[in-house]
Amino acid sequence: MRVVAITGASSGIGRATALRLARDGAAVAICARRLDRLEAAAAEISAAGGQALPMVADVTRATEMEAFVARTIERFGRLDVMICNAGFGVAGAIDQVPPEQMQKLVDINYTGTYHAIRAALPLFRRQHAGHLVIVSSIVGKRGVPYMGAYAATKFAQVGLAECLRAELAGTPIHVSVVYPVSTETEFFDVMVGETGAPVSRAFGPRQPVDTVADAIARAIERPVAEVYPHRWSRGLAIMNALAPAFTDRFVQRFGRKPVK
Numbered sequence: 330m331r332v333v334a335i336t337g338a339s340s341g342i343g344r345a346t347a348l349r350l351a352r353d354g355a356a357v358a359i360c361a362r363r364l365d366r367l368e369a370a371a372a373e374i375s376a377a378g379g380q381a382l383p384m385v386a387d388v389t390r391a392t393e394m395e396a397f398v399a400r401t402i403e404r405f406g407r408l409d410v411m412i413c414n415a416g417f418g419v420a421g422a423i424d425q426v427p428p429e430q431m432q433k434l435v436d437i438n439y440t441g442t443y444h445a446i447r448a449a450l451p452l453f454r455r456q457h458a459g460h461l462v463i464v465s466s467i468v469g470k471r472g473v474p475y476m477g478a479y480a481a482t483k484f485a486q487v488g489l490a491e492c493l494r495a496e497l498a499g500t501p502i503h504v505s506v507v508y509p510v511s512t513e514t515e516f517f518d519v520m521v522g523e524t525g526a527p528v529s530r531a532f533g534p535r536q537p538v539d540t541v542a543d544a545i546a547r548a549i550e551r552p553v554a555e556v557y558p559h560r561w562s563r564g565l566a567i568m569n570a571l572a573p574a575f576t577d578r579f580v581q582r583f584g585r586k587p588v589k
Contacts, residue, residue, distance in 0.1 A: 351379025
């Protein structure tokens with residue numbers, strides 16, 4: 330039985346992935362800050378015949394991520410995969426995003442990923458096996474207008490993952506980065522609330538949350554370095570590498586500008 334820990338699993342991609350993996354026979358430890366949402370997700374997993382360990386934990390606190398890993402091992406006896414999923418977004422030009430909002434993004438999106446990895450990696454080293462899955466975003470490969478603050482944290486996740494992959498190359502510890510496009514979750518509504526103003530809907534491809542969960546499940550079954558749930562999104566990264574100035578103009582249509 331594979332044991333998977335998922336941060337930010339009370340909704341969205343985290344919740345869908347927990348359900349998908351549980352249906353495949355995995356035991357899932359799920360954490361987030363909202364107990365009611367966690368308990369609802371755990372009940373759904375149990376109803377589907379899976380095993381779940383819900384735990385209220387804040388990814389911005391290193392001790393809570395360490396406790397999350399410890400409780401997972403206590404309950405299931407092992408940990409095979411850590412999925413770093415917790416995150417949120419805001420929209421706005423860089424000079425319009427307040428410093429405290431930027432810090433909050435860094436604390437949750439990047440530092441939260443770091444804390445989760447730091448809690449799991451020593452165990453993976455000791456057991457000579459493990460898989461770190463980092464849920465980034467396609468804007469972690471190529472930024473779009475008015476998403477600079479969010480994209481910066483997603484790029485930071487990617488930089489961390491690339492260094493880890495190089496450090497762990499040749500070992501049985503895998504590192505995968507997931508690059509979703511706009512996904513049908515509550516992400517947009519949360520972004521509007523965090524931004525404090527209506528936000529324009531971006532033009533561009535969208536994908537169901539189950540598409541992302543399925544892609545993550547496949548990557549866990551057969552580890553790969555990068556996961557693009559939307560089949561054409563990899564092309565944006567390639568285009569940016571080959572023609573960045575052209576891509577600057579191309580991505581203008583994908584911006585999420587606050588509406589005043």
